[in-house]
Amino acid sequence: MTTRSLNLADPSLLVDKAFVAGQWVVAPDRTTIEVTDPFDGALVGTVPSLDVGSLRRAIDAAHAAQPGWAAKTAKERSNILRCWFDLIIANADDLALILTSEQGKPLAEAKGEIISNAGYIEWFAEEAKRVDGDIIPGASPGQRILVLKQPVGVCAAITPWNFPNGMITRKAGPALAAGCTMILKPASQTPLSALALAVLAERAGIPAGVFSVVTGQAKVFGQEFCTNPKIAKITFTGSTEVGRWLMREAAGGIKHLSLELGGNAPFIVFDDADIDAAVEGAMTSKFRNSGQTCVCANRLYVQDGVVEAFTTKLIAKVKALQLGQGSQPGTTQGPLIDEHAVTKVEQHVADALGKGATLLLGGKRSALGSTFFEPTVIGGVTQDMLVTQEETFAPLAPIISFKDEADVIAMANDSEFGLASYFYARDMGRVMRVAEALQAGMVGVNTGALANEMAPFGGVKQSGLGREGSRYGMDGYLELKYVCLAGLG
Ligand SMILES: NC(=O)C1=CN([C@@H]2O[C@H](COP(=O)(O)OP(=O)(O)OC[C@H]3O[C@@H](n4cnc5c(N)ncnc54)[C@H](OP(=O)(O)O)[C@@H]3O)[C@@H](O)[C@H]2O)C=CC1
Numbered sequence: 001m002t003t004r005s006l007n008l009a010d011p012s013l014l015v016d017k018a019f020v021a022g023q024w025v026v027a028p029d030r031t032t033i034e035v036t037d038p039f040d041g042a043l044v045g046t047v048p049s050l051d052v053g054s055l056r057r058a059i060d061a062a063h064a065a066q067p068g069w070a071a072k073t074a075k076e077r078s079n080i081l082r083c084w085f086d087l088i089i090a091n092a093d094d095l096a097l098i099l100t101s102e103q104g105k106p107l108a109e110a111k112g113e114i115i116s117n118a119g120y121i122e123w124f125a126e127e128a129k130r131v132d133g134d135i136i137p138g139a140s141p142g143q144r145i146l147v148l149k150q151p152v153g154v155c156a157a158i159t160p161w162n163f164p165n166g167m168i169t170r171k172a173g174p175a176l177a178a179g180c181t182m183i184l185k186p187a188s189q190t191p192l193s194a195l196a197l198a199v200l201a202e203r204a205g206i207p208a209g210v211f212s213v214v215t216g217q218a219k220v221f222g223q224e225f226c227t228n229p230k231i232a233k234i235t236f237t238g239s240t241e242v243g244r245w246l247m248r249e250a251a252g253g254i255k256h257l258s259l260e261l262g263g264n265a266p267f268i269v270f271d272d273a274d275i276d277a278a279v280e281g282a283m284t285s286k287f288r289n290s291g292q293t294c295v296c297a298n299r300l301y302v303q304d305g306v307v308e309a310f311t312t313k314l315i316a317k318v319k320a321l322q323l324g325q326g327s328q329p330g331t332t333q334g335p336l337i338d339e340h341a342v343t344k345v346e347q348h349v350a351d352a353l354g355k356g357a358t359l360l361l362g363g364k365r366s367a368l369g370s371t372f373f374e375p376t377v378i379g380g381v382t383q384d385m386l387v388t389q390e391e392t393f394a395p396l397a398p399i400i401s402f403k404d405e406a407d408v409i410a411m412a413n414d415s416e417f418g419l420a421s422y423f424y425a426r427d428m429g430r431v432m433r434v435a436e437a438l439q440a441g442m443v444g445v446n447t448g449a450l451a452n453e454m455a456p457f458g459g460v461k462q463s464g465l466g467r468e469g470s471r472y473g474m475d476g477y478l479e480l481k482y483v484c485l486a487g488l489g
């Protein structure tokens with residue numbers, strides 16, 4: 001196996017140890033997990049395959065540290081989080097190179113992920129100071145009703161490989177701001193970004209035990225998170241299948257749950273849309289991270305009168321995409337995370353073509369390597385095809401034409417998922433009707449990009465529970481306490 005050496009300005013950001021209770025540790029039996037570059041399988045680094053005993057040390061430390069962390073003033077927690085944010089920004093180039101080497105996305109996208117998602121640390125550093133309650137007139141004379149907001153306690157976080165940096169700051173930001181402590185298990189394919197964030201968290205002054213990063217067997221760690229009484233909350237981003245498993249396993253302890261799960265976003269272009277804007281939005285939403293985002297346009301519905309113009313313009317843009325190694329200048333489409341992902345998109349293409357769809361561009365693996373799939377456009381897609389029912393998570397743009405509003409709303413809502421949705425239209429009556437009719441947690445109107453720290457990110461139906469970002473993002477890490485103050489004379 002070849003090895004990949006990274007030319008980092010600060011090599012200490014690339015670590016081969018886990019961060020447990022403020023200590024950098026190896027596995028007791030020294031077993032490791034290899035981290036490879038999806039571009040060519042080169043070895044980027046190794047991380048420990050920790051045992052459950054090491055995980056319990058992290059949990060115990062988080063439990064012991066939580067009262068002291070919550071006892072700090074909001075301003076003290078805010079200042080430490082702000083320092084973490086500043087360090088992330090200052091080290092963004094190194095963090096981007098680490099991210100690209102383990103996940104594959106183009107360097108510019110990696111840096112964009114880091115900068116934009118550091119914003120969640122910045123945002124919640126401020127929100128820490130706005131965790132206030134209520135004083136309500138009493139139900140009886142001499143009484144007052146107090147409503148306090150208190151941190152839920154020790155939180156377990158489990159994050160996916162597609163945004164190895166951003167999915168962590170979205171969870172650690174509000175948790176630590178609220179006065180909670182956190183044990184994070186990153187995806188085994190992309191743990192190095194999480195560990196680099198832990199290096200910077202330690203430098204920022206986050207006390208030992210408040211934030212740990214553990215690497216090891218997912219199911220074993222998941223079981224421990226679900227059953228250990230010291231864990232008050234589990235926050236998860238990943239597949240709906242694993243989200244369901246966690247929900248079942250955590251039921252025994254009535255744990256708090258935040259779930260950011262799978263999606264199947266409809267992207268609708270009406271005949272009154274700005275077609276050029278719609279094409280730009282489709283490119284942003286469909287091909288970012290090579291289509292490996294939970295909010296990607298998964299199915300493109302285009303009204304009959306404009307489907308030809310839209311398709312022609314979209315193909316021209318897709319042809320310009322440049323496949324390659326993420327760290328190489330000019331690359332705009334990296335590899336998929338692994339060969340399973342390529343097999344899945346091949347299945348979706350074959351199913352669609354087998355049921356009568358037309359291949360308009362791409363449609364096959366790339367000679368660049370076993371994890372590459374050509375950016376692909378297919379037309380004549382119908383609602384019975386897998387590609388409209390399942391999340392493809394790859395650079396495949398399936399185009400379905402439709403007659404009218406009622407027709408497309410019915411097709412768009414024909415899914416167990418309800419995370420993101422998008423549509424392009426200019427008639428204001430239509431904009432309000434469609435925005436209200438779509439069954440999704442998020443609706444992009446005349447835009448293909450939704451995520452930012454000021455907005456409540458999350459889904460309905462089987463796309464998850466709770467919201468990340470915005471002032472609503474704190475709610476999942478706080479408990480309400482009602483104090484009835486009587487005898488006030
Ligand atoms: N909503 C979103 O943002 C995302 C959605 N997805 C969807 O999920 C599909 C599969 O992607 P994948 O990465 O395999 O997602 P998974 O849900 O399998 O993995 C996400 C995270 O969960 C962990 N995990 C897996 N099984 C368990 C378990 N039993 N207990 C605790 N943790 C567990 C993984 O650990 P490990 O890496 O060690 O297996 C990883 O850290 C994608 O095709 C996509 O549809 C994927 C990523 C993000």
Ligand SMILES: O=C(O)[C@H](O)CS(=O)(=O)O
Nearest residue numbers: 162163292293294295451
């Ligand atoms: O998990 C994902 O796919 C991300 O949430 C997508 S985004 O929020 O960065 O757009």
